[in-house]
Amino acid sequence: xxxAAGRAPVIRPYRAADHDALARICLLTAAxxxxxxxxxxxxxxxxxxxALPYVEYAPDLAFVVDDGGVVGxxxxxxxxxxxxxxxxxxxWAPGFRRRHPMPAPPTTHRPAYTEAELIADGxxxxxxxxxxxxxxxxxLHIDLLSRYHGQGLGRRLIDRLRxxxxxxxxxxxxxxxxxxxxxxxxxYERLGFHELASSRPDAPLLGITTR
Numbered sequence: 001x002x003x004a005a006g007r008a009p010v011i012r013p014y015r016a017a018d019h020d021a022l023a024r025i026c027l028l029t030a031a032x033x034x035x036x037x038x039x040x041x042x043x044x045x046x047x048x049x050x051a052l053p054y055v056e057y058a059p060d061l062a063f064v065v066d067d068g069g070v071v072g073x074x075x076x077x078x079x080x081x082x083x084x085x086x087x088x089x090x091x092w093a094p095g096f097r098r099r100h101p102m103p104a105p106p107t108t109h110r111p112a113y114t115e116a117e118l119i120a121d122g123x124x125x126x127x128x129x130x131x132x133x134x135x136x137x138x139x140l141h142i143d144l145l146s147r148y149h150g151q152g153l154g155r156r157l158i159d160r161l162r163x164x165x166x167x168x169x170x171x172x173x174x175x176x177x178x179x180x181x182x183x184x185x186x187x188y189e190r191l192g193f194h195e196l197a198s199s200r201p202d203a204p205l206l207g208i209t210t211r
Contacts, residue, residue: 007068009148011156014055014062014074021071022055022064023047029143031111032180040115041104048099049122050141051076053092057084063160065144065153073144075157079170081128081139088125097123112180130174131198136207138165138173155191166210174207 014022026047030036036046054076055062065073078084100122103115121127128139140161144154165173175193177185179202193206 009065009067009072009151009153011063011153011160012066014059014064014076016059018064018071018074019052019055022051022062022074022076025071025073025143025145026051028145032178033146033184036111038107039109039111040118041107042100045100045115045118045122048096049118051143053088054078054141056092057087061161061164063157063164065148065157067148072148073142073153073157075140075142075161077138077140077161077165077173079138079165079168081130081133081137085125085128088128093123093125113178130196130205132174132196132205132207136172136174136196138170138210140173140175142175154187158191162208162210170210172207172209174205177204177206179204 023044024047027037027043028035030046030050031039037043040046051074058076058078061077061079063075064071100119103119106115130136140158142154142157144157162173174196175188177188185204185206188206191208193208196205196207199205
């Protein structure tokens with residue numbers, strides 16, 4: 001895909017002005033890779049758990065797809081998950097709990113990942129303390145709007161983050177996966193990700209070394 005001037009999308013570092021675009025992309029890809037708008041009582045929930053704390057904590061480890069000034073995807077990472085857990089508990093979780101004290105009345109949707117579970121996860125950073133944290137201290141989230149699939153942009157995003165982590169001496173990175181998103185799993189496996197020992201069918205965990 002190219003813009004009106006014939007330029008292909010580029011990968012660049014995150015900027016503060018990208019904040020709202022990241023939140024929107026997180027929401028538009030949160031239902032097994034599809035649009036989660038209206039699935040939960042509050043559309044801010046998913047970004048506040050899986051996108052916005054990352055750019056608050058480590059904006060220098062966030063990279064976006066820039067398509068002529070339009071953000072079409074991102075990868076977000078933290079180099080030290082244990083430190084991120086401590087920061088999240090201290091700086092993010094209290095405000096999240098105040099903003100989202102309880103689930104909203106049910107919508108017509110019936111997601112497998114319920115709003116009560118999402119709110120519980122948003123207030124509980126210890127869920128990120130996986131058994132393999134010493135060997136895979138970094139973790140990431142990546143989302144790409146569907147119109148940018150099949151162009152190698154997902155691979156380039158992950159390679160950019162892996163390079164940045166390697167430069168910091170981080171040996172490996174992991175990610176959690178929605179088991180319903182089978183296309184994403186196939187993509188990660190093509191890149192060389194492998195399943196971690198503590199992975200479960202309902203909560204897959206994949207890891208890969210950096211450079």
